[in-house]
Amino acid sequence: MTNFLFCTKPISGHITPGLPVASELVRRGHRVRWIVEDDFAEMVERAGARHVTPAHTPSLANLIEAGSDPLNAQFVDLIPGQLADYRACLEEFPASAVITDSTSGLGAMILHELGGPPWATLGVSPLALPSPETPPWRSGLPPATTAEDRERYRRMHWEHAHVRTPGVTRGLNALRTGLGLAPLEPEVSIWDILCSSFLHLQCGTRSLDYPRPGLSPAIRYVGATVATEPGATADLPPWWGELRGDRPVVFVSQGTLATDPGDLVLPTIDALAGQDVLLVVSTPDPRGLGPLPENVRAAAYVPYQDVLPLAQVMVTNGGFNGVQIALSHGVPLVVAGDTDDKPEVANRVRLAGVGIDLHTGRPKPDQLSRAVAEVLADPSYRDRAAGVRADFAGHGGAAEAADLLIELATGALPRQPV
Template sequence: MTLVIATATPFHGHVQPVLAVASDLVRRGHEVVVLTGSRFAEDVRAAGALHVSLPPEADFDDRKLELYFPERGALPAGPRQLDYDLKHVFGDPTAAQYRALHSLLARRFPASVVVSDPLFLGATALALSAPPGRRPVTVSLGITMPTLLSEDAPPIGLGMPPLVGEGAKKRHRDMNDQVREVFADAQRHVEDNFGESGTELPGFLLDCLVTVPDHYLQLTVPGFEYPRGDLPPSFRFVGPLPAAPPSGTRSLPDWWTEVEDADRPVVVVTQGSFDNRDLGRLVRPALDALAGEDVLVVAATGRADGPDRIRAAGPVPANARVAGYVPFDALLPHASVLVTNGGYGGVHQALRYGVPLVVGGDGEDKPEVAARVEWSGAGLDLRTGRPSPTVVRDAVRRVLAEPGFRKRAAGLREKFGRHDALGAIAEVVGGATAAAGPA
């Protein structure tokens, strides 16, 4: 048995994959403490682990970000918002996260391994606090695309695929230099936060997120990530996490037989389980776009009041069915296309079933996910988080008409099947006990 601390910044999209790993490690006989936001205590206990809340200066409710970070809402999605997030959402809690980790290790739970999401910078500070063997082994889970700058690919934030041809590497290096300049102030800000924890960043923050941990395990396959020849030895593709098993009795809508018996393509539309406050960004435009098409549209709004919100904005087309929650493990096997805002986990869930995608998302990592969907050939990138109905309709028509999209999605599904992410993580954890020194 290994003592493991799993840490996650208190965002739903960061906590859930960490909890999936924690639950699997508990099932394998390890003892796990999860250090994360207070609002996730019940989820942690359901995973079979012990919950420890982050200290108040590092804790927040991601459903009410405007209360904790009021300036953020006025910033446009893109570099300015990312600069703010690096400084304040992820940077400022660093020292408090580190102190909480150090206290937990020293007084209550002398773990051999710390598993974290990459933006829990307190774990990065822990990795820098002492050489390997004098601290726990650190394992970072690549819950979204790697941030490491490379001469083989553009930096994150641009939402563009790698350049090709003569001079591509130089242009990538030039873009990397520009990114370092753009985020120079954020770099200084975060360095100050690391200084408060008694550690020092050894390089550019976006590089350090990948290079500092003892193990960086990317939760995808090479076919969904831009090739790089300059990845560190600690980097490893382990495939995506499996879909969460159904919990309790699944509730299917009363129109479910229409999905099972559909004699026309089923187009699933979603804005994910979290970024769904404004269903007019993607769900409503998709319903309007596909109203006259020979398809069955299933809009999974991800919120209990979603159907009412949709109806308040206009009539539901005759070929559409709207629900608050639909189990995707039941729905996706029937889907011909998924129209989505591009969450990393949701996109991988669709590809697990070989479902091609139409992606319209902005903010956070969504433009980067969308770019990789198109680069991989598994779908189309709408290059906006608020597409017009015409744009959505044309994209869905194309994905349905051209078999190459489904073929490439099926190819990624086959590659996923060659990997066992949970098994690979457990292997690293199991082998880490001997490598870890005193906490």
């Protein structure tokens, strides 16, 4: 029996991908504790892990309100509190590995350097590791194909790290020095070390990422860790049987955070009203949508893993978890998202040929109507989505991630340059 300690940002999209991994470890007889705010205690406990309230780590909102730069607050100013919470937990729960999401892993890295256990990161967003072959984050550019591209991207990555955001690396180096650790090498920035050099479990597949020659063996794609198998049919809406009719099914969802239906849900309803499709809408307040057209069905909760095997297109704001579930079922996409990592997800969808990127978070109905019609009419989108589906099927998801974490905990995974 091995102890594993998880710690993630208190955001549903950062926690959800790790829950099946924790459940799989518990199912195999291991013990898991999870440090996260109390709002997510029930979710963590349902997965079989024991919830731990962070006593020392401040919230990002409080740090920013107190005057911290947002980047420093997220990546540096949390570290002292994280260290205190890790150490308090490890005193009575000696974990063999610490697992964090990829945007909050630096406390675990510092803990290891100060004598703590090895750590793993879970990639809950598209892989952001800079390289000359990959375009800068949210640039919308394609992967490099020429020496000129690679030199351009190398320069752009360097400017982002050393000209636009040097303060966050300086802050980390100051903290490291204060803890008796050496600063990063001059050519290394904080953006180069967000993935664990022991094990980075990247959700998704290579077919849904940019080409990355020479990728470190510490980076492992594991497919979709979120649930992809159908759930209990008793929880489905009464109109569910209609999805097996003659009309193509289009599914639209804005995920768990961006819930204003005016962004995507209502424009999609307007776009497809009266068309020869059945539009299924997942939204927190279906009654707030008003009277629905004849071909629209709505519910407060529509399980992705149940609706997507029956859908021909998914319209989404680009949440990474939802896109992975769609593609694990071979469903092509129309993506309209412009916040957080959503432009990166949309760019990968476009470049993989598995959907259309509308390059906005508030599309017009005519944009949506044309995009859905194109995806339905052009079989190449579904053909390419089927190829990505096969790639997902070649991975074990949560089971594969659990295998790798057990190897990490038993010392079978050496530290690697990332």
